[in-house]
Amino acid sequence: MTHIGSFQIHHTDGPARSGELVTAHGVVPTPIFMPVGTQGTVKSLSPDDLENLGARIILGNTYHLYLRPGDELVARRGGLHRFANWPHPILTDSGGFQVFSLAGLRELSEEGVTFRSHIDGSKHFFSPEKVIDIQRNLGSDIMMVLDECVPYGADHAYTEKSLQLTTRWAKRCREAYPRGAGDQLVFGIVQGGFFEDLRRQSAEQICALDCEGFAIGGLSVGESKQEMHDILQCTAPLLPSAKPRYLMGVGTPLDILNGIAAGVDMFDCVLPTRNARNGTLFTSQGKVNIKRAEYQEDDSRLDPACGCYTCRTFSKAYLRHLYTSRELLSYRLNTIHNLTFFLDLVCGAREAIAAGTFASYKKGFEAVYET
Structure with a gap:
């Protein structure tokens, strides 16, 4: 299979797996780390730098690019690939996490989320359909659905209500861009906070949608490493094995290796560039x-x-x-x-999975980095 959206697993070593995801702008080897290019640029680096590092896919941010320079301007420039002169795959998030982080500046409703810009305080509205429209203008290879990332410590009742809203929004995103509408892929996002029953409920609902891949959201929001690990171990096996699995915004070296050990294929985090x-x-x-x-x-x-x-x-x-x-x-x-280190980390993981030595590869990093 070589059609856009196809995902092939070439090797497994326990739950860990290595494979390839086909996108409109190239093939992405997995497991993969995606450098974060929030505003259409990975801070301080040029596209040539990223090429030389071996980056295969980068991440852009829907919220920030919508505010400036504006998704319609980017569309008039030929899309984000051409605008930023990056010819390889791009994943754009939905902006949901950024809106979540603006807790004092946003208001949720069934229709979507109203928020104020962190730049000038101007008022804006994101519906599921609007988020897809923005990402279509950006022309990213992988578009994320709009979701609500619940804050750490949210109770069971609030978290369940939130995941149901996320499911309804995800359905609207998929309806706004059905399979076959173009060359862009849509990934659903599993929420459910830190309740295993709600994670199972969310996974069942989201994975029933006709998405090309599925993500685990709502982690790395203030929880302990053990809590993150427990939810990851619970959630990853619930996602379809034939589709790519993406752990959003999680990113120490051991977090990534633990994710790979659980069967996750894709990772992003600002940690290496910010640090x-x-x-x-x-x-x-x-x-x-x-x-x-x-x-x-x-x-x-x-x-x-x-x-x-x-x-x-x-x-x-x-x-x-x-x-x-x-x-x-x-x-x-x-x-x-730092980006070379993270890209080498996942490259080494791919090689270790193929060789059947992933457990020892992971153990080598555990000896150096504290959990």
């Missing part, structure tokens, strides 16, 4: 806080096991100097390294 700008770097020997004084005269490379431009070219002393001087090059070099 890069804050001077925290991920290496094969653990995390490095590059601003520490101990690196002031350290001529060694950041990570001897990494082949990225940053590690091939510069010393820890120079990287520390750039960071403490707030030089813009610091953000670029640190981001190049």
Whole structure:
């Protein structure tokens, strides 16, 4: 199968699996990490940088791109791929999480969500149909349905009411862009908070929809690692094995490996890029806080096991100097390294799954990174 939307699993190692998802702008190997390009750009990097890192798909944000420069402007420029000069696959989220984070500036209803812009306070409205229209204008390869991400600590009654609303919104999104309407794919989102019965209920409802893939939403919202792990273990097996599974916004190295071990295929998180700008770097020997004084005269490379431009070219002393001087090059070099680490992490996972050694591969990272 090579048609757009087809998903083939090539290897399995327990629940972990490696495969390929076909999109209109190329084939995505899985498991995959997607760098976050919120406003049509991965902060501090060019498309050439991303190519050189081996990025295969990036993520854009519907909420932010709607506000500026505007999805209709992007459409007039030929879509996000052409506008940003990124010829490879793009996934756009629905904007639901951003609206959720604006708790004091939004109001939910059956029809959708009314919210105020974080930029200028102007009033806007997202319906399920509007969210699909925006993503059609952006021209992303994968569009996410509108959902409500319930806050951590929400009770059972509220969470159940919310997941039912998310299901109704998901149906409207699918009806607004039915299978065969074009080359874009639609992914449904399973919610249900931290209640296993509600996760099962949401999965049953969402997976009954005619979507090309399914996501696990509502994690990494303040819960403990154990709570996240428990819900992940409960939810992932409920998603169709023949469709890609996406864990939204979750992203330490061990979170990703635990997700892969549970059978998840796709991941995104701002962690590697945000931490890069804050001077925290991920290496094969653990995390490095590059601003520490101990690196002031350290001529060694950041990570001897990494082949990225940053590690091939510069010393820890120079990287520390750039960071403490707030030089813009610091953000670029640190981001190049952190994204290389995350992309190498999932590439290594794909190879380990194919070789039947994923458990030992995961254990190697557990020895270096705390859970």
